[in-house]
Amino acid sequence: MRFKPVPEPPTDLEAVAPILEAVPETAGAVDDCCGHLVAETRLESRDAAEAWLVFLRALDLVTEESAGYRRATGRSPPTGSLESAGPRLREAFRERVYGADAVLEALEQADGPLAVADVVDAVRDERRAVARETSNGRRETARLERVRRLLEWAVLLELAERSADGDRFE
Incomplete structure (x- = not known):
């Protein structure tokens, strides 16, 4: 799930x-x-x-x-040691958070750091019509925000890095 x-x-x-x-x-x-x-x-x-x-x-x-x-009994790290649970958290993030794997794959396949909008473009469902995608500004804004949050979590979990300028991810 x-x-x-x-x-x-x-x-x-x-x-x-x-x-x-x-x-x-x-x-x-x-x-x-x-x-x-x-x-x-x-x-x-x-x-x-x-x-x-x-x-x-x-x-x-x-x-x-x-x-x-x-x-969760037995799986939750003791308070204050979340960082020690990193490998397990990274695996769960990638496998159980919708879109996380696609975002991480986009970063892995990129030739260099990507901006949030570039990651959105890389993971966009090809079957949707571009006109419909761009006509709904709220949907696009929500998609950008969600991907930004996924990228920020990936950085926290050490699955991605922020570029030197801070505006891109790799």
């Missing part, structure tokens, strides 16, 4: 720890997991909390049960 939400990346991987720590150890321990994350972390909205929960689930750090979300 691939998961689509990609939250705004933090400045470093350790900033994920407080969000992960706020997820209950037992499903159903809190009545409203999204509300709990908003109350206990820097997250400002239920939508942001929901995106984080699903993204952490994609990284195999959180599981969802009928009673709600909980931290």
